[in-house]
Amino acid sequence: MFRVPFLVAVSLSIAFGVGILITRSAISRSSGFSALTLGAWQAYPKAQTSEADPYARNHRAKATGLLLGSAEGLVFYADNDDAGEALVGGCTYRVSGKVPQARFWTLSITNAANAPLTNRPGLPAALNAQSVLYDNDGTLTVSVSQNPQAGNWLSVPPIGHYRLAFTLFDTPVAGSSGLLDLSMPTIVREGCGDA
Structure with missing residues (x-):
């Protein structure tokens, strides 16, 4: 008598639970669909605008730091080098090339949550x-x-994955409609360990 309602309740619980977990995973893994990708670097110029998609709005709502508007600047992140390999602390990389037009810029080391990383004080x-x-x-x-x-x-911790954050302040790249010839510095692995 209670077997069918019990099985329906269990099935619905599993379906809702799995659906919620998949949705949370999809939302947390994406910062939006309007990514601007230049080599290994990726930015989301529409993330702080009214044109942002739902994933970018979620990313903006969860952000803990100061977010830049499109007129203020743009942050490019790189989790991998130009060959697609993850950036790890035991390797040496060369970041080289032309910096996009900007009034001011910063290049920093962060973790996956974009919190600044420091190796040792003074470095x-x-x-x-x-x-x-x-x-x-x-x-x-x-x-x-x-x-x-x-x-x-730039000094990095000896082990573990990190990301590079290249912040361009007061740059036409943030509002670019594809009219600018954009390029970012390349990231090349030069060696790992003592090699």
Whole structure:
């Protein structure tokens, strides 16, 4: 007598539970559909606008830091190098190339939740437009490694995955309608461990 209603209740509970878990997973893994991808770098220029899709709005609602409007700037994130391999602390990377037009920019090391990472006090975990040395042709070259490097260097913890955050302030890239020739610096793995 109670067998059929019990089985229906169990089936509905499982269906709702699995549906909620899948929905939460899909929402938490995406920052939106309007991604601007340049090499290994990815940004979401519409995330802070009224044109944002539901995933971007959810990402914005959960964000803990200060979010930039489209007129203020744009943050590009890189979780992988240009070959598609994850950025890990035991390897040395070279970030090089031309920086998109911006009034000011920062390059920093963060974790997956975009919280700043520091290796040891006193070591550089972030660089900005005024603290770097540019190459003769106006391009930028930064070494990202746990070991000190000559020139521009970002220090990372020796193990674990991290991401690079390239923040462009007051840039036409944020409101670009595809009229600009956009490019970001490349991220190339130079070696891992003592190799």
